[in-house]
Amino acid sequence: MPKIESPFRYPGGKTQFYDFVFSLIQLNHPVKTYIEPFAGGAGIPLKLIKNNVVDNIWINDFDPSIYSVWYHILNSPKLLISKLIELPFSYKNRIDDTELLINFWRKQKEIYLKEKNNPVSFDGAFATLFLNRTNRSGIISGGPIGGYHQTSNTKLYDRLNIDALVKKIKFISSNKNRINLTNIDAIELIKEIRRSTDKDNSFIFFDPPYYYQGKNLYFSSLDHHGHEKLAKNIIELSDYKWILTYDNAKPILDFYNTVQQKYLYSLNYTANNKNRGKKEELFFSSPKVNLEFSENKYNFIKI
Template structure:
């Protein structure tokens, strides 16, 4: 199965799974657990669990809808797939699901999780606060059902549900989640892909502010666990927040609003053994000159 995550994310990091696998396997003390504080679609995490690189994964997301999706899909896969197979794919239903997502109080994980999933699969680029594919009048080239292949999505949901005993889902602030991992620091690898400095407000329900970015950098500087971090390639990342860190830049394709190749920054924990810089297929990162 090429795609494991049922969720779509612009700039999704599932394509980093082969690199993360090499990174984990290159460590002298190889971690058996893997964690993402800003999990989103968790594409890389699922691949690493599926292929046996790690024995368990910890997925955290502060967005109540995303967290509810993971809990709902893992705990109620059959009921979730019933909804996937029977949901109407039209603008009237889109409004129903958007209302559930926008007003989560009173809805259980199955209801809120499915509403989040529905918007993710029917909105432009998978962005939860975007408009539906094809527009409200459905006059676009692609219609609202363009990314909603019912049986393929159900197969993915069943595949991750089969691994549910090795998947741990939390709904915390990313910094609190990372602090809690210190208790298993000698056996967990952390990959963090936080809300970007640029465009963060449009892509994430709970975007970081400047203080959050600083707090994340300070926490990682003192963390006992090995980690890798990716960010948008903003000078403030490599020249200020992680000026003393090991930073590189790499190219990656993005699909939010329009497909293009952008640049991102990658930062490694101080003692991490980095085997190579072939982060995505055919694209080799370059170290940032610390001078």
């Protein structure tokens, strides 16, 4: 299992794509700024700055609740760490009190629902992070790990490793001056990228919500028109170095039919126990990106 720098658990997270992204950055030198318009757990950008592969990263998430976690990791790390340490249970501090566990979980769910549209709410940020660590597959809208009666072998706190979370928060906050954090729509972000970023020294990884399952997994999902509009704007960034991943959906292939560099590839996916294993997805890149599949462990197939 690769070491993950992100405090989040994310369904379909692309951290396992790190080696490939790293090789692309080396191949498409120079890259000083790495950008993720749909950052989510931001596993790749965090690892890139930890390994000093790039000078700085730009992480954007349109979901106010996810953004709030990043905001307080960067601006209130001590307060967030203190709140985590005060939790009455964790992976190390295991308790056998279903009522306490589920009541605490329900309280955080209630806070999340109240604060989820407030991008700077500290209580909302904590509730979001807590639910991400204690919900099945990290899906905020899902139910608790182990179920409401905690009768399974897995328990609510099995992914709540406080020591690991504290280390991650300290690392991220210590690199605040290398992280640009925003909470804007992807279309607006593309405009901002054009205004403020050197196209020759930047690299963008677009990983939008899935076309088919996005609405079930993410707050900031897109409808058919939204995916189409996004495609138009991404394609127009032909003078920038960007890559794009999507679920294998015919409408997406139609939207990006003019993109020359397009492939099918396989990636592990764990958001649903019934569907664990390899999933075939789509990969696109701008004409500015040099591609090389020397090992091809993701089974890239040109389409």
